[in-house]
Amino acid sequence: xxxxxxxxxxxxxxxxxxxxxPSAPVYSAEPFLQQELxxxxxxxxxxxxxxxxxxRPSDFVRDTRDxxxxxxxxxxxxxxxxxxxxxxxxxxxxGTIVDENGYILTKASQLGDDLQxxxxxxxxxxxxxxxxxxxxxxxxxxxxxxxxxxxxxxxxSTEVGSILATPGLNTIPESIGVASVVPRQIHAPSGILxxxxxxxxxxxxxxxxxxxxxxxNAGLRVDDxxxxxxxxxxxxxxxxxxIIQGFNPGDQVYLRVARGERSxxxxxxxxxxxxxxxxxxxxxxxxxxxxxxxxxxxxxxQALQHDSVLRPEDCGGPLVNLDGKAVGINxxxxxxxxxxxxxASVVRPLISDLKSGxxxxxxxxxxxxxxxxxxxxxxxxxSDRFRTTGKAP
Amino acid sequence: MNQQRHRTAVLIVTLAVLLVxxxxxxxxxxxASTSVNIAKIFAGDTPDNVADLKAMExxxxxLTAKVTPSTVGVQxxxxxxxxxxxxxxxxxxxxxxxxxxxxxxxxxxxxxGRTVQGKTLGLNREIDAGLMKITxxxxxxxxxxxxxxxxxxxxxxIGTGHPNGYQSGRKPVLRLGRVLANHASVIVTDCxxxxxxxxxxxxxxxxxxxxxxxxxxxxxxxxMHVPANTYKETWDRLIDGEExxxxxxxxxxxxxxxxxxxxxxxxxxxxxxxxxxKAGIKSGDVIQSFDGKRVENFPMLAEFVRNKxxxxxxxxxxxxxxxxxxxxxxxxxxxxx
Numbered sequence: 001x002x003x004x005x006x007x008x009x010x011x012x013x014x015x016x017x018x019x020x021x022p023s024a025p026v027y028s029a030e031p032f033l034q035q036e037l038x039x040x041x042x043x044x045x046x047x048x049x050x051x052x053x054x055x056r057p058s059d060f061v062r063d064t065r066d067x068x069x070x071x072x073x074x075x076x077x078x079x080x081x082x083x084x085x086x087x088x089x090x091x092x093x094x095g096t097i098v099d100e101n102g103y104i105l106t107k108a109s110q111l112g113d114d115l116q117x118x119x120x121x122x123x124x125x126x127x128x129x130x131x132x133x134x135x136x137x138x139x140x141x142x143x144x145x146x147x148x149x150x151x152x153x154x155x156x157s158t159e160v161g162s163i164l165a166t167p168g169l170n171t172i173p174e175s176i177g178v179a180s181v182v183p184r185q186i187h188a189p190s191g192i193l194x195x196x197x198x199x200x201x202x203x204x205x206x207x208x209x210x211x212x213x214x215x216x217n218a219g220l221r222v223d224d225x226x227x228x229x230x231x232x233x234x235x236x237x238x239x240x241x242x243i244i245q246g247f248n249p250g251d252q253v254y255l256r257v258a259r260g261e262r263s264x265x266x267x268x269x270x271x272x273x274x275x276x277x278x279x280x281x282x283x284x285x286x287x288x289x290x291x292x293x294x295x296x297x298x299x300x301x302q303a304l305q306h307d308s309v310l311r312p313e314d315c316g317g318p319l320v321n322l323d324g325k326a327v328g329i330n331x332x333x334x335x336x337x338x339x340x341x342x343x344a345s346v347v348r349p350l351i352s353d354l355k356s357g358x359x360x361x362x363x364x365x366x367x368x369x370x371x372x373x374x375x376x377x378x379x380x381x382x383s384d385r386f387r388t389t390g391k392a393p
Numbered sequence: 394m395n396q397q398r399h400r401t402a403v404l405i406v407t408l409a410v411l412l413v414x415x416x417x418x419x420x421x422x423x424x425a426s427t428s429v430n431i432a433k434i435f436a437g438d439t440p441d442n443v444a445d446l447k448a449m450e451x452x453x454x455x456l457t458a459k460v461t462p463s464t465v466g467v468q469x470x471x472x473x474x475x476x477x478x479x480x481x482x483x484x485x486x487x488x489x490x491x492x493x494x495x496x497x498x499x500x501x502x503x504x505x506g507r508t509v510q511g512k513t514l515g516l517n518r519e520i521d522a523g524l525m526k527i528t529x530x531x532x533x534x535x536x537x538x539x540x541x542x543x544x545x546x547x548x549x550x551i552g553t554g555h556p557n558g559y560q561s562g563r564k565p566v567l568r569l570g571r572v573l574a575n576h577a578s579v580i581v582t583d584c585x586x587x588x589x590x591x592x593x594x595x596x597x598x599x600x601x602x603x604x605x606x607x608x609x610x611x612x613x614x615x616x617m618h619v620p621a622n623t624y625k626e627t628w629d630r631l632i633d634g635e636e637x638x639x640x641x642x643x644x645x646x647x648x649x650x651x652x653x654x655x656x657x658x659x660x661x662x663x664x665x666x667x668x669x670x671k672a673g674i675k676s677g678d679v680i681q682s683f684d685g686k687r688v689e690n691f692p693m694l695a696e697f698v699r700n701k702x703x704x705x706x707x708x709x710x711x712x713x714x715x716x717x718x719x720x721x722x723x724x725x726x727x728x729x730x
Contacts, residue, residue, distance in 0.1 A: 062549075063583075070440040073443050074446070163449065163450040179567070181566055286609065289609060289610075290612060309613060322447055336586070336613070337586065
């Protein structure tokens with residue numbers, strides 16, 4: 001059976017501001033360039049040489065077992081400070097032992113019910129959540145054990161080109177790669193309503209509604225005036241834009257709208273920039289080529305981008321340099337070319353508060369955390385604030 | 394007494410010199426063997442231990458510092474991609490599907506976020522090679538092109554570019570990989586790419602540009618790059634702003650099928666709604682001439698069609714039974730109709 005593979009030209013059509021809620025300057029609107037996705041049989045396989053004795057491409061890819069074996073001494077210590085986090089007996093994340101008395105950091109939005117940690121010595125111990133820090137997506141787990149090997153942190157900053165390893169429980173690392181970008185803030189994508197606005201005496205007036213956008217689906221029309229969002233008044237165009245940008249794609253907002261003499265309330269579901277500017281989701285689609293991504297993969301105060309290939313369930317464990325010292329905690333598989341790690345300088349100051357109960361999960365947040373990781377990722381603090389202060393109809 | 398002291402001093406100095414030179418020679422030897430080892434690994438081998446990895450790391454860090462200033466973001470119309478500066482006066486290699494067509498205005502974003510203006514020059518759509526030039530006056534940080542034909546399977550490479558488009562405050566993004574296949578028209582690596590990287594550079598471990606990012610397949614081991622040699626071989630045409638070739642599956646066509654091994658160009662099938670069908674070509678027609686040129690078989694016809702542009706109107710003469718019929722065909726573009 002011939003596999004159908006997708007050959008994909010990499011052109012990126014980030015339609016800068018055109019037809020978006022005008023947060024960016026509006027560039028000249030060229031016609032949408034034609035989608036150039038092609039389906040081809042065989043794909044790149046036809047490029048590989050065949051024949052007796054020929055090495056297969058899999059023999060010399062970067063991440064072969066042979067290459068990873070060179071890291072044996074690098075991960076010999078940190079792998080003992082690494083755990084597998086299980087939910088209902090299934091591996092959902094890695095974890096990092098940060099205190100010999102059983103405190104383990106992991107990725108909060110991966111967590112589910114019935115948590116256990118599997119240690120490098122093979123033991124499997126029940127774990128409870130003692131702290132959750134939403135902006136970093138870190139959770140502190142506690143297992144009942146003593147004298148555990150806590151991870152050793154690197155105090156040096158990581159330079160681009162540094163070779164990095166992600167230890168698992170085995171003698172060779174789960175994954176390897178290089179630092180791609182120095183740590184930076186990773187903004188959460190903002191929600192898009194899908195309207196163009198101009199300032200009117202009565203408030204922001206809709207000039208244009210993008211077909212199939214959240215605004216269009218909510219029934220908004222040209223010349224409608226948006227009076228408020230979730231009970232917060234929007235006299236000026238900029239106010240409306242700034243409020244909408246505080247939400248994530250997929251969030252619902254309640255809009256107070258004036259149409260002629262009437263005023264009414266409508267509910268709109270926000271879309272993403274890519275959905276609106278590129279109906280075929282080219283960029284989003286390409287980022288998903290090559291493996292599953294973490295559900296929560298943006299909105300971090302600081303993260304180091306590296307090119308190690310991780311699965312979502314490989315996050316939460318340490319990322320180490322060639323001295324075997326942790327430079328950070330892997331926090332997301334964020335795209336086809338990128339994994340993200342919270343730098344040690346961000347993680348370490350949070351440890352004592354996460355242990356102490358300062359960030360103890362409340363019942364409701366625990367419910368959300370444990371019952372649905374997607375809810376956690378969608379509800380960042382800003383949208384929570386608007387929900388609670390706004391008087392939603 | 395004095396003389397003995399003097400002799401002792403000479404001996405000590407001599408010994409010291411010997412020791413130092415021995416130590417120096419030893420250090421040289423170690424450095425040399427490390428660099429030989431690294432060269433061997435980068436040429437396609439596997440590192441064995443942490444010493445190898447540390448030597449690789451030091452080299453990659455230095456290389457990154459060298460190649461970053463020449464990696465640029467490009468914005469052509471509403472499309473964003475990447476590029477690399479290859480001459481002091483500002484020639485920039487990119488992908489054909491980023492530049493689109495010759496003579497377009499380009500905004501080029503340097504590694505430090507400064508923007509300069511440029512123009513698109515020539516492009517070869519078939520292999521996805523495109524050239525641009527910075528039109529703002531200046532001396533630009535540039536890198537040399539290497540010999541892409543010498544790339545070996547397993548050879549280590551690095552790539553930079555602007556995945557998902559240029560982001561303010563984010564430098565060009567580094568990736569490390571190896572060559573998985575090398576052909577005259579395409580290099581395949583596991584240096585991962587995504588939209589926005591198009592046009593960005595692939596480097597050998599000497600920091601020479603050996604490829605330009607072009608396209609991907611689904612697996613992480615399917616990242617395709619345009620070989621640098623194709624730019625060198627067609628440099629004059631690219632500089633002159635020539636455009637040629639067709640992206641696979643995109644070229645000019647008329648919509649007829651026939652037996653390529655037959656001794657004439659008999660039409661076996663005419664596809665519905667194609668230029669040939671609209672012009673009235675029927676199955677069984679024997680095509681005799683195309684645009685005044687004699688057609689002897691189907692491969693010849695295909696070649697003539699390939700050299701036309703969509704929209705061209707061409708006279709085709711066919712033998713239909715006993716009669717000779719002349720038809721006007723408007724060349725179409727594959728993938729459009």
